[in-house]
Amino acid sequence: MKLIGYFRSSAAFRVRIALNLKGIEVEHATRHLRRGEHQAADYAALNPQKLVPALVLDDGEVLTQSLAILEYLEETHPAPPLLPRDPVGRARVRALALIPTADIHPIQNLRVMSYLRSKYGQSEEATFAWSRHWIETGFDAYEAMVAGDRRTGAFSHGAEPSMADLCLVPQVFNAGRFKVDMSRYPTIRRIFDTCMNHPAFDAAQPAKQPDAEP
Amino acid sequence: MKLIGYFRSSAAFRVRIALNLKGIEVEHATRHLRRGEHQAADYAALNPQKLVPALVLDDGEVLTQSLAILEYLEETHPAPPLLPRDPVGRARVRALALIPTADIHPIQNLRVMSYLRSKYGQSEEATFAWSRHWIETGFDAYEAMVAGDRRTGAFSHGAEPSMADLCLVPQVFNAGRFKVDMSRYPTIRRIFDTCMNHPAFDAAQPAKQPDAEP
Numbered sequence: 001m002k003l004i005g006y007f008r009s010s011a012a013f014r015v016r017i018a019l020n021l022k023g024i025e026v027e028h029a030t031r032h033l034r035r036g037e038h039q040a041a042d043y044a045a046l047n048p049q050k051l052v053p054a055l056v057l058d059d060g061e062v063l064t065q066s067l068a069i070l071e072y073l074e075e076t077h078p079a080p081p082l083l084p085r086d087p088v089g090r091a092r093v094r095a096l097a098l099i100p101t102a103d104i105h106p107i108q109n110l111r112v113m114s115y116l117r118s119k120y121g122q123s124e125e126a127t128f129a130w131s132r133h134w135i136e137t138g139f140d141a142y143e144a145m146v147a148g149d150r151r152t153g154a155f156s157h158g159a160e161p162s163m164a165d166l167c168l169v170p171q172v173f174n175a176g177r178f179k180v181d182m183s184r185y186p187t188i189r190r191i192f193d194t195c196m197n198h199p200a201f202d203a204a205q206p207a208k209q210p211d212a213e214p
Numbered sequence: 215m216k217l218i219g220y221f222r223s224s225a226a227f228r229v230r231i232a233l234n235l236k237g238i239e240v241e242h243a244t245r246h247l248r249r250g251e252h253q254a255a256d257y258a259a260l261n262p263q264k265l266v267p268a269l270v271l272d273d274g275e276v277l278t279q280s281l282a283i284l285e286y287l288e289e290t291h292p293a294p295p296l297l298p299r300d301p302v303g304r305a306r307v308r309a310l311a312l313i314p315t316a317d318i319h320p321i322q323n324l325r326v327m328s329y330l331r332s333k334y335g336q337s338e339e340a341t342f343a344w345s346r347h348w349i350e351t352g353f354d355a356y357e358a359m360v361a362g363d364r365r366t367g368a369f370s371h372g373a374e375p376s377m378a379d380l381c382l383v384p385q386v387f388n389a390g391r392f393k394v395d396m397s398r399y400p401t402i403r404r405i406f407d408t409c410m411n412h413p414a415f416d417a418a419q420p421a422k423q424p425d426a427e428p
Contacts (some may be wrong), residue, residue: 072302075301088286104283
């Protein structure tokens with residue numbers, strides 16, 4: 001399998017953590033998002049959404065959308081599990097995972113920030129304020145959902161990493177870039193610290209990728 | 215079970231279709247989004263994200279995030295299935311479902327449009343143009359992924375409705391409200407027409423809900 005990603009992409013980061021946790025070896029390729037390499041015709045032919053990541057299977061089949069890829073990896077490489085066994089627990093983990101994946105990151109990602117700059121003449125600082133607003137809105141909810149829920153453990157759901165943590169951690173990295181005040185989110189911070197002490201998360205972080213830039 | 219929704223909410227619409235397809239009877243409650251009823255303290259206590267829908271189980275457990283609810287319904291009420299059996303097919307359906315769910319709707323929903331108006335002083339017409347842009351960007355990709363793929367059938371994946379169709383149809387309704395030129399998307403239109411001829415989709419449409427407004 002080959003993962004086409006980008007060191008700073010939150011969505012690719014989620015998939016890298018899953019691959020590390022499950023011990024799946026893949027070839028890594030990169031598309032430089034700031035240089036627009038994901039817009040090239042050869043990539044659009046693989047992934048018409050022109051977003052990273054894409055997971056190219058050995059038979060040439062291309063999987064897109066990070067959450068769909070995580071579910072695929074869970075179904076084909078079930079150990080260690082990224083979802084609990086009980087349907088209500090699975091629903092909780094997926095709902096937590098969807099807060100960053102659907103309701104934060106897509107609103108504050110590179111393409112939306114670029115559009116705000118080019119279409120509405122917003123400064124870079126204004127686009128940072130935009131990103132902070134949506135991260136804080138989402139983190140307010142995530143914090144409320146994990147703080148004081150007895151199912152929250154060392155990780156977002158219990159004592160082992162789940163899909164929720166895989167989606168939370170890259171969003172916390174983004175929050176750092178946009179100067180979100182993380183003191184408002186003590187439970188998220190605690191879970192993040194737990195995750196980053198885990199080698200599978202640590203090795204997946206942007207700065208440790210071969211295509212990383214300062 | 216009780217579904218807390220709103221007639222015009224795309225996310226609630228997805229869940230209503232699933233309930234209809236699977237023949238699951240639930241109580242329906244509504245939170246009027248334009249009047250801000252989802253911001254009330256009693257609703258925030260149920261769903262800290264203050265978004266609809268929420269599915270309240272008989273034991274009081276509250277499930278949030280429409281895709282997480284769809285996966286829960288699929289796991290607890292497997293017939294008829296909303297996902298194919300093969301992992302690659304499941305990944306394709308989930309990726310298609312995530313185009314509207316993660317990469318279109320969250321960027322063009324009510325709260326983002328309100329923020330554009332209040333923060334950047336955008337007119338209603340400008341926010342409509344914003345919404346059209348993100349719907350078209352997503353539909354360009356969805357159309358490319360379904361047109362000419364032999365796995366596309368009467369529906370987005372094969373001859374029966376899947377999670378992809380449940381997420382596509384509400385987005386096509388939104389496209390209509392924002393005057394997207396649907397002639398660019400012949401395959402999406404054909405799938406949409408097939409869906410709307412199915413009673414489970416028809417009965418779930420906004421205009422047919424008890425809380426519908428003209």
